[in-house]
Amino acid sequence: MPDWTDLRYLLTGNQRQQRAYSLLQALNLWPVLADFKPVLAGTIPLGIDITGSDLDVLCEVAPAETQRFGGLLQRHYGRRTGFKLMQHTISGYPSIVSSFRYRGREVEVFGQALPTAQQNGFRHLLVEAAVLEAGGEAWRRAVRRLKKQGLKTEPAFANLLQLPGNPYAALLELEGKSIAELQAYMARHSTIRNW
Secondary structure, eight states: OOOTTOGGGGGGSOHHHHHHHHHHHHHTHHHHTGGGOOEEESHHHHTOOOTTOOEEEEEEOOGGGHHHHHHHHHHHHTTSEEEEEEEEEETTEEEEEEEEEETTEEEEEEEESSOGGGSHHHHHHHHHHHHHHHHOHHHHHHHHHHHHTTOOHHHHHHHHHTOOSOHHHHHHTTTTOOHHHHHHHHHHHOSOOOO
């Protein structure tokens, strides 16, 4: 698996991943947010994005840094089309979410008072990457198909894996499983056959 903290893996990816790299470079997002350890999550790193998929950037933002983080986003991206900046409490953690459009793409920057590696968005990325590695191209196609039908990413994976309950929580139950363990699970529970 790639080093998700180093965007250069996108350079060897598909055309959409290479365009995402170019867009993030043009925005200068990683240098601007360097103090907050940005990581690209979501569908683009996994190569399962569809038309309209956004760029999801996760950041580690301590509560004392929320104002500085929001100020950086406002100063550097506040004039971008559709710019929004909101504060929430998500899963009990202070969080700040900003979104805007650039070159026709939605960019969402999510900051939470947790190391990025502990945030659910990053944890989902790791589980989904492992499932895709275990399942191969048939799984990529199946996830994209469900996304085109309107399902969000985690519910699409949960549907294909027949995971009961809340798809966001259920997916995390597969965290840390080896590729062999995932393949065995998928052979028993998956709705995809002949993968």
